[in-house]
Amino acid sequence: MCLRTRINVDIDNIKHAARMKDTLKKENTTYHHGNLRKALIDAALAMIAENGVKSLSIREVAKKAGVSHSAPYRHFKDKDDLLSAVAIEGFDMVIQDTFRRFDRNKDDLLTRFQESGLAYIDFATAYPSHYRVMFASGEHHTSPALDERSREAFMILYTCIAECQSNNLIRPHDTFELAMAAWSIVHGYAMLVIDGFIKDPSDHLKNVITRSLYFGLKYE
Amino acid sequence: MCLRTRINVDIDNIKHAARMKDTLKKENTTYHHGNLRKALIDAALAMIAENGVKSLSIREVAKKAGVSHSAPYRHFKDKDDLLSAVAIEGFDMVIQDTFRRFDRNKDDLLTRFQESGLAYIDFATAYPSHYRVMFASGEHHTSPALDERSREAFMILYTCIAECQSNNLIRPHDTFELAMAAWSIVHGYAMLVIDGFIKDPSDHLKNVITRSLYFGLKYE
DNA sequence: ATGAAATGTTTACATTGACAACATTTGATG
DNA sequence: CATCAAATGTTGTCAATGTAAACATTTCAT
Incomplete structure (x- = not known):
């Protein structure tokens, strides 16, 4: 260890x-x-x-x-500042992992979209401590640096959806809102898992989530 | 005062x-x-x-x-016990509100399903302090009483989906998992709203959420 | 080599959670 | 109605904590 x-x-x-x-x-x-x-x-x-x-x-x-x-x-102004640093590290990790997934799926836009969601979920279950601090923002004061990182992470999802829309893979609608909806799904699932409300995160369940992720946004 | x-x-x-x-x-x-x-x-x-x-x-x-x-x-064993009481009060409130919504939609099963999701979202935005404490379970030790309440709240959603399945309104699949997925969506949205990541929870957006809620579970 | 900046330590103080000993109120029982 | 036990509230206390200030040491540029 x-x-x-x-x-x-x-x-x-x-x-x-x-x-x-x-x-x-x-x-x-x-x-x-x-x-x-x-x-x-x-x-x-x-x-x-x-x-x-x-x-x-x-x-x-x-x-x-x-x-x-x-x-x-x-090194840290106060306790919040330390937690803020933890959160920033966490966002950096998700961002990097998402890009790694993108590199493995250069061509398929829809897969990239789903991967950007799965990256969130997998990160949360792999690094629950990070994730908890990242989204305990109702608590520790958010620093500008932290705000920027969380926005950067969100923008990946946003860009992904925008590209899908350009290629008629996702229905036309305010991209920002679709991204928020997609974020809600993966974030909610991640939170429930790491908070113990979802005991056994099976692949079955993750499929339902991925399905919801896509089916709410696709053409009807 | x-x-x-x-x-x-x-x-x-x-x-x-x-x-x-x-x-x-x-x-x-x-x-x-x-x-x-x-x-x-x-x-x-x-x-x-x-x-x-x-x-x-x-x-x-x-x-x-x-x-x-x-x-x-x-009146309370310790600080956690006080917060636990707050959480229990919160769950009781959502449960009651959900039943009120059900009474207003006795016949339409699908509407009831969606209402059980909206009840969650609306409660979270109306009583963010309650909601935050209810789902800060990674933090304060959960009491048996609290566990029971959160389970009770979840079971409403579960039953609702089961009824829809019986009437071929939602595709056959492990009901428990579908309920978890639905819960993830509304919970994620609620958390992002009260944590300030979603600034203006418009009706547009709530519609996308409701759509995802249903479209991930319906027959293809 | 030297002085300023960065980094770490010691001391100090107010706030807090929580327990114990004590005081008061309430309500049941005779 | 008197009395006593249980419920409820208070005072005193202590250790843990956040954090600021004064001080000490190391590092680095000049």
Whole structure:
């Protein structure tokens, strides 16, 4: 488990470096901790997976990362800011995974549309802690950066539907609304699964969801 | 403010008495507070509406209800138990509203099916604080009583779909799964609306949702 | 080498959840 | 009606937490 964590951290550091182009001056720098910011995010995620977001405490996160209880405040304004970082990481992960799926289905527009929905569902079940924080927005104050990421994720679905409409694969209707409807379906399913209301997410059920996803939007 | 509080308490006592049939021995009894239990639930809801569940504190709730900081513990085991009571009240409200809608559409099964979905959506937008607590189950420990209520609410949708299937209005398929799918759609939409991801829940959009709700389940 | 910026620590304080000991009210029983 | 137990509310208390301030150390550019 220690090994796996270590690998994840390394991979994430690479991703992180590639993403944060504005602060790329630090690459192989190892100062006090190594990369405390990322370590805190990982520690938070591990603890959320164990006891939920609610009982998450900054002091415990700090302890888990091996630093003093005030150290996190050098990297995050407050607790919300830490959770916001977790959410941003989550959105980045879905976005990247969706693009990976798109690359595997370059030609079939309808499949791409469905894949963009499945990416959401699969991500939620694979990383429930991330997902929970991402959509606990009624709670932690949303930062502009977070808003941008969630919008970016949504726009993938939007663009996908727009392309299908251009090719007469989805009926003409306000694209924004169709995308909202599609998002509702996958988000609702994802939430019910990770909240334990849907116990066994079978393939059967996922098919019904995919069907609803398409049948509500297709030509009648 | 004192006066208003008092009036609310009285009104709520009436509602409360009508609902809780098992403890109907107390009707016009006014002991220490009137009905602190209900007053605390109302205070909690008001404060959740203002600042979210996250920053809700039992001490503030007690202060708002005009009692000492420890008084709530005579009525609720802990904070989770208070939130659990809020959630139960919420489920009871949706259930009752759904039955009201059913009474208005005694004959049309498909309409009843759609109404059972709309009841969810409308309740969520009308009582977002309730709804948020009801489905924050990944967080507060779920009590058996709460589990029962959420199951009861779900069973309405289930029964509705089963009846439609009996009358060949919805395609044959595991009823449980179809109900889960329908639930996913309305729940996802509701969550995105109250979490601010869907800014203006237009009738257009609700129609797309209703359409998806039906088109995914109907005969092809 | 040096000084400023970044990063981590210690100390401190107010808020909170929750328990225990105590006080008061209510309602049933004689 | 007196009395007593149960229900309800209060006061006092403690540990955990969020977070700010003052201080210490490391890093990095010059």
